[in-house]
Amino acid sequence: MTFHAVGEHRIETDGPLRLVVVGAGGMGRAWTGAIGANDDAELVGIADLAPAAAESAAEATGIAGLAVGSDAVELARRTGADAIVNATIPEAHHPVTMAALLAGLPVLGEKPVAASVAEGLSLAAAAEHTGQLFMVSQSRRYHRYLHEAKRRLDPLGTIGIVSVDFFQSPHFGGFRDEMASPLLLDMAIHQFDMARFLLDADPVSVSCEEYNPAWSWYDGDAAAAAVFAMEGGARFTFNGSWCSPGFETSWNGAWRISAERGTVLWDGEGEPTAAPDEATTPADDPGLGIAGSLREFIAAVRHGTEPMGRVHANVMSLAMVEAATQSASQGRRVVIDDVLDRSYHAALATERNAEVLAVMKAWPSVRDALNQRSDSE
Incomplete structure (x- = not known):
């Protein structure tokens, strides 16, 4: 259960993992709460380009004298932080994470991995170059009953169809109401x-x-409606809307997974059902949402265990989003490897760090690089 390809450096300090949160907005404040609720973590600072925002978020934690600053790496060094949590907007994910990795700090970042697949590839190469873990918090993976649904598929043989309906009607206001593809770009990645x-x-x-x-x-x-062909021949269908009031699904969606010997249904919240339902060992509880992400990140940097959201494993989820938006705009089927290849060449053309660039140039292919797995897999 250890990984060796990247993230070789482990943190062996005594006491809770000391963390700086970068970004003092809504998600940043959610992360400060999650850190405060975990006995194995300690919030030691909040960084934000807006000093007033950082000070306000620090005051809201109730921690007297909590350090604040505008530069995440400087604040981490000043406070003796072990790692940072990147809760900035997507456009800031790459520069903030890159600076932290190059400074020798592991990073737990909000989804998406970066604003583009090209930037995600750059960060995967940076994690390899530095030997530091960069884990993306794909928080909806951390749900007990999602793992239970997967467990109930084990006796049912080859999976052929995975489908999800997602229907909600949130009135966010602000930037989401003005986005060109709000559902695909902001939600469907989950x-x-x-x-x-x-x-x-x-x-x-x-x-x-x-x-x-x-x-x-x-x-x-x-x-949007999307049909993905997956490795092994299965199909994944997504059917969703962000403007459908009445009989709304869970924010996780309503799932149907069809296999050769049966089907699993999950409403996105409660316990899944299977037909036939064969008794097996219950699935482990991964924790819920960002609390589960934080718990797994701490275990990974302390003990070298492989987290679900390691950057190399996560980039492909963003590639699905980019491919879906391209397919919709171009009115044709899009091959994922074409998206990866274009992103790879874009990453090579824009990378400013010579050592990170050398790592990318040494990859035999993008898929080979992203498919690095732990020895146990």
């Missing part, structure tokens, strides 16, 4: 990533259509 988890497989291609119902309050397309 279901795409959960499908990869259930199948233990990566995508091959996608056909996707976006549209906007007449009553939608979003400027961009708030509904």
